[in-house]
Amino acid sequence: MWYNNILETIGNTPLVRLNRVAKDIPATVLAKIETTNPGNSIKDRMAIKMIEDAEKSGKLKPGGTIIEGTSGNTGMGLAIAAVIKGYKCIFTSTDKQSKEKFDALRAFGAEVIVCPTNVDPEDPRSYYSVSSRLEREVPNSWKPNQYDNLSNSQAHYEQTGPEIWEQTEGKITHLIAGVGTGGTISGIARYLKEKNPAIQILGIDTYGSVFKKYKETGILDKNEIYPYITEGIGEDFLPQNVDFNLIDHFEKVTDKDAALMTREIARKEGIFAGNSTGSAVAGLLQMKDRFKASDVVVIIFPDHGSRYMGKMYNDDWLRDHGFLKDEKLTARDIVHRKENQQIVTIDCEQTILEAINTIKSLNISQIPVTQKGMVIGKITESDILNSLIENPSIKSQPVKNIATAPFPFVDLNTSIDKISAMINKDNIAVLVEDNGQIEIITQYDIINAISA
Known part of the structure; x- marks a missing residue:
């Protein structure tokens, strides 16, 4: 058997039992692995549905341009369909999304416009507003508007819901899914509750989003809104696809818990999933008292981990956000394990001969060069040797004449792995500021710190 094109492979994704990450949950916990779709996300389902419905209604015409605001996954689904069907794509997105998502969209020939995150949806700079403006300006264009286009939730009513019902043989008792546009959870929920009204639908929200409070109070509280890191879920407005009933x-779920659980899923289940999956599983654990042994819980795993390599799967990114504290040495540890000695510097107006004498007397190989106390460069043994070979009389000249670019500065929390990678034959040290004092870290200092 073969398929006529890649779009025919959308859907029929596997249901996989979670074991180690769900060991404290008494119920059977199953993951709906949407990464097997051609665009590696659940959004392929609604993307093709929105396009096909627009074609039928005449809103999308041959040779047209699809313009949409997207966090990446919907754009991918639209871009793949556009390749097969002969459309152009222009996508707007926010600067909090991972670079990998933008690169993936561009790989399919789409144009991507990155907009600021921390602005109101009505702001002309927002990715919602920019996409709407482009739809007005670009001839023969169509904006799917995944948030309010009910073809979004209809796709999941027609496809994902029935798949889950059949795969669990009607035994599902709870559905857990992140809520962004609302199409996934609402479409599946409508189908499942028609089959069994007792099935509980549990939405995952993030701090900084309005959904939870609106569900519980009916109030759209602007004070609830603030920037957050978690991708793919939460909103600062109410999309029509979110059916709160x-x-x-x-x-x-917090950004930190979502990020760390994303990594745990890969390490404990061997499933390489995205950021909103981490939110969903962290939410499952927070809600463990809701489940009993006879329950069958299905969690939607919307997208693939490859789109988060520079974020949730990057140790330095996690440390920068205060999410990860591990036992690896940092610049702070290396500095504190060094012998207590003052860093030697030389003023840019001092002579090269003075630099030579300093290097000899202190048995060092490099000196940071300063100007009015600020590090502006460096001078090394090889710099001096090369200069003397070319011009032996250069000794009386100021060191600024042969100084090269300064050693790079690193943060005190920079890991030993990253520091080691920065030190090479062209860059033999890094600098770090500790309590207002400049310290130098060399390969020798790293070795000493490891062996201490």
Whole structure:
């Protein structure tokens, strides 16, 4: 058997039992692995549905341009369909999304416009507003508007919901899914509750989003809104695809818990999933008292981990955000394990001969060069030797004449791995500021710190 094109492979994704990450949950916990779709995300389902419905209605015409605001995954689904069907794509997105998502969209020939995150949806700079403006300006264009286009939720009513019902043989008792546009959870929920009204639909929200409070109070509280890191879920407005009557409960998950759980899923289940999956599983653990042994819980795993390599799967990114504290040495540890000695510097107006004498007397190989106390460069043994070979009389000249670019500065929390990677034959040290004092870290200092 073969398929006529890649779009025919969308859907029929596997349901996989979670074991180690769900060991404290009494119920059977199953993951709906949407990464097997051709665009590696659940958004392929609604992307093709929105396009096909627009074609039928005449809103999308041959040779047209698809313009959409997207966090990446919907754009990927639209871009793949556009390749097959002969459309152009222009996508707007926010600067909090991972670079990998933008690169993937561009790989399919799409144009990507990055907009600021921390602005209101009505702001002309927002990715919602920019996409709407482009739709007005670009001839023969169509904006799917995944947030309010009910073809989004209809795709999941027609496809994902029935798949889950059949795969669990109607035994599902709870559905857990992140809520962004609302199409996934609402479409699946409508189908499942028609089959069994007792099935509980549990939405995952994030801090900085309005969904949970609106569900519980009916109030759209602007004070709830603030920037957050988690991708793919939460919103600062109410999309029409979010059917609050179908969602029984919203559970909020912190950025940190979502990021760390994303990594745990890969390490404990061997499933390489994205950021919102981490939110969903962290939410599952927070809600463990809701489940009993006879329950069958299905969690949607919307997208693939490859789109988060520079974020959740990057140790330095996690440390920078205060999410990861491990036992690896940092610049702070290396500095504190060094012998207590003052860093030697030389003023840019001092002579090269003075630099030679300093290097000899202190048995060092490099000196940071300063100007009015600020590090502006460096001078090394090889710099001096090369200069003397060319011009032996250069000794009386100021060191600034032969100084090269300064050693790079690193943060005190920079890992030993990153520092080691920065030190090479062209860059033999790094600098770090500790309590207002400049310290130098060499390969020798790293070795000493490791062996201490």
